[in-house]
Amino acid sequence: MHKSLLKRTSLSLATLALAMGVATGAQAGKLSIGHTTWVGYGTLYLARDLGYFKDAGLDVELTTIEEASMYMAAQASGKLTGSASTIDEILKYRSKDFCFKAVVALDESHGGxxxxxxxxxxxxxxxxxxxxxxxxxxxxxxxxxxxxxxxxxxxxxxxxxxxxxxxxxxxxxxxxxxxxxxxxxxxxxxxxxxxxxxxxxxxxTPGVIVDVVALDCGVIEKQPEDVKALVAGVLKAVEYTKTHPKEAYEIMAKGVGGYLSKPEDLAEAAKGVKFLDAADNQKLLGVPGKAGDIAGIISLANETWSSLQGKPYDVKYEDLVDTSFVTP
CATH class of the missing domain: 3.40.190.10 (Periplasmic binding protein-like II)
Incomplete structure (x- = not known):
């Protein structure tokens, strides 16, 4: 999630991306997502390894990059098609030249x-x-x-x-x-x-620290069936976690790795998050014509980062969220 090692740098996103070895871009039937090591991203691995994505004709490549600026750089340059991160984190990168939107919410920190x-x-x-x-x-x-x-x-x-x-x-x-x-x-x-x-x-502080998958706007437009398969797979994985927690944590641990590579450690970490199901997503992200609860967090993030970083942020809810894929 939000477990990134953010470093101050004067390099542009594009320059950072060129320095990376990530080499996957937009391609029909395939999505590539960068993220840090965080228990909340476990459902992405669970959906992948249970075959939910594959069954829908989708190949999802998941890449661990322990720094937000680096995976956002890779996404900006087209080397990744998306990222998993907190909504407040990605907001700082959204601009008219770098278009991406959250298509599904993964988890909220609930004690983590x-x-x-x-x-x-x-x-x-x-x-x-x-x-x-x-x-x-x-x-x-x-x-x-x-x-x-x-x-x-x-x-x-x-x-x-x-x-x-x-x-x-x-x-x-x-x-x-x-x-x-x-x-x-x-x-x-x-x-x-x-x-x-x-x-x-x-x-x-429920609902304040929320992780989402944000995909490039071009990918959302050109690969809607792939995005639909991604979201459906994640939500199916959340349901599997509810009914088969032990098995789910074992699979997640193998995928997420790092300090969560042991199932018992991942299970303990999972106590500090809430994996978000379909109903949670509709309430949080919203439905067409009605903004979800996340609109308040976006507003808070604009205000907070403008104050902390001394430059204006004014990213609109509709510029950062696409509710199409979580709506029945």
Whole structure:
């Protein structure tokens, strides 16, 4: 998901893409999707490995790229046809020259992200004036900004220590920072080591951290049957997860890999997300003529990133979401 190692860079998306070895583009009967390592993307692998895509005549290539700017660069240059990421993350890349839309929502973080703090900090307002380790430019900063705003604060009220979420957790456990924004399995590790407390996790903010598959607009226009097969396969995989969780997690773990390569680790991580089914998708993404709940998150993301990055973002719901494929 959102588990990216966002780095500041002056390189353009196109230049970044040329530096990558990803070599698949738009082709009938085939879709190529880049993503980071995140449990919420497990249903893509589940649908692939259970043959749901293949049965519909679709070949889906899934590529792990642990940096949002890199997989978005590959998509911008046509080396990938889409990406799996949080809606707030991809919003920053959408422009008149780079057209893509979310066609299906995969999951929402429901406890998988959190803020760990020293035991003397008991609420969000207790972060005021404190050093907070957080990955600038990532969904972690987006979420932290949201929580601070709800508490009548802003990012200016904390001292940001910019580091990846894994490094943030390590720095916190080592006692170098009193607070860190991170995710599972780091939240559990902090609790097991008795290093501090989880001040808040994403179960308290349902619908704010949402992962989607966003495909190039040209692909949506020219390969509608492939997109339909992709969405149907994912939603079928979600239903399989409900009825066969053990088997589903075993298959997902093999596909997702990385720190989730063991089925028991993926199963534990899955407790922190909600895989989104057809009804969830219609409520979240919307239906033709009626915007879904995600419109509010898009508005929030525009406002948040405009403030945090000092440049205007004004991406419209209709420019970022296509409800055609989740509508019966």
């Amino acid at each position: 992200d959190g803020i760990v703090v020293s035991k003397d900090i008991t609420d969000i307002k207790g972060l005021k004036g404190k050093s907070v380790a957080v990955n600038e430019g990532s969904v972690s900063q987006f979420w932290l900004s949201y929580l601070l705003k709800n508490a009548g604060m802003s990012m200016a009220d904390v001292e940001v220590q910019n580091m990846t979420a894994d490094d943030a957790a390590s720095a916190f456990i080592a006692g170098r920072v009193p607070a860190a924004v991170t995710w599972e399995p780091n939240l559990t590790m902090v609790k097991q080591k008795g290093a501090g407390n989880v001040l808040v996790d994403s179960s308290s």
